[in-house]
Structure formats: structure tokens, C-alpha cells
Amino acid sequence: MFYGAPYHDVPALIAFLTILVTTVNFVVSVEVNFYPRYRDYYSLFNDGGVVGDIVVAEEEMLATLNRELRFCALKQLFVTAAVISLETTVLSALPLGFNNLMHGYFRTLCVGYGLYAVGNTVMLILLYFTDYKGAVLASGLFAGVAGLATIVSLFFPQQFYGFGFLLGAAVFFVVALMRLDTYTANLPYRILSQQPIVATDKTGRFTELGCLLDRAEQRYEELRLEGEPHGAFERTVVRVYRNRWGGPDDR
Secondary structure (H helix, E strand, C coil), X not given: CCCCCHHHHHHHHHHHHCXXXXXXXXXXXXXXXXXXXXXXXXXXXHCCCCHHHHHHHHHHHHHHHXXXXXXXXXXXXXXXXXXXXXXXXXXXXXXXXXXXXXXXXXXXXXXXXXXXXXXXXXXHHHHHCCCHHHHHHHHHHXXXXXXXXXXXXXXXXXHHCCHHHHHHHHHHHHHXXXXXXXXXXXXXXXXXXXXXXXXXXXXXXXXHHHHHHHHHHHHHHHXXXXXXXXXXXXXXXXXXXXXXXXXHHHC
């Protein structure tokens, strides 16, 4: 039960269920048909394929991707349109206490979740192509626009609640789609020339922390081998260590 904001949260929950068709379709159709083409295309780069085969594989992969994304969007569109058409009759018959305000929320959120579902599918394809910047850009804009627009909608009548999420989902869908189109327009360059020529190890704060802990562990082992620790804390550490890994001779 939603006690905080039932007029909004109950329609939001039911509207969220309408995107299950896209979630399931991505796993059983988009990935199943796209991944073999994706794997064959990248294997040509890794296994020394000729240019002609790479060009043909790229065309087949992108054609499959475009077809699957189009079908995915159409399925979600049909489901959203059908739900919006039938929601007044169906939801009014259920003991959920729907009123006119809740029906308005439901229709608005159905459209928003539909755009979000298709945009999320496109964003996952960006991750396939390792376009992490594009995925973060689209997701960040979604979070920022939806959050800001939702705050703005609070200053308007209650009928406008949900439009913030709808606007954020629309921006998310458009940006993710445009980014995917731009990224795949020159895919060989992205794979061959955009990568660093020489492999380098990237170190950050957590890498430095790990190295520091490794040095501390090595230093502790050196001191322990020189003699048993005398402090209470050190004895506790040694006891836990031995219980987990055995005695010094068993290491």
C-alpha cells in the first residue's frame, strides 16, 4: 500500500508494468538477434579479417540493430496506445479507487515510461559499443531534466504532476538515439583510431589505496616473521589470521 502519495504512486506502479513488454523483448529478441552479428563483426578485427568482410559484417550488424530497435519501439507504442485506450474502462472496474486525477497521472506516466523503456534499450546498446560517455550523458540528462522539471511542476496545479518525468524520458530517448546514430556512423574509426595506441594502466584513488594496503600487509608480515606481536590489537589480528588461514608454518 502507498500511504505517502497514493493518488500518484498507484498509477505510477501500474504504468511501470506497461514497459515489461520492452524489457522482455530486449532479452528475447534484440539481444538474441543482434549479439551474433555484433560478435562476428568484432571477431573480424581481433582475428585479422579483411576489409571487405568487415564492411559487410558492419552493414549486416547495423541493419539488424536498426530493425530490432524499430520493432521494439513499435511494440511499446502499440502497448502504450492500447493501455491508454482501455485504461478508463479497466481501471475503473478494479477496486483501486481511481478518480479523474489518477487517470490523468496514469496516461501521462504511460507515455513517459514508454519513452524511458525505449531510451533505456538504446542506452544499453551504447554500452555494447563501449560508448560509456554517451551512456552517461544520456542518463545524466534524464536524471537532471526529470528532477528539475519535477521540482518546477510542484509549483503548478496537481494535474501537471508526472510531466517532469515525461519530459526527462523524452530527452533521454532523443539524446540516446542521436548518440547511437552518431557513434555508429563512423564505427571503424571508433574501434581503431579512438583507442589509445599504447596500452597504459590507469590509476585512481582506489588503486592507490589498494597499493597502500598491499604495502602495509607486506610490512606487517615482515614484522610478524621477526617475532610475535606484543600488543593486544596485534595479538587479536594474528589470532584471527591463524583461525582463517592456519599457523605461520601452514601459510
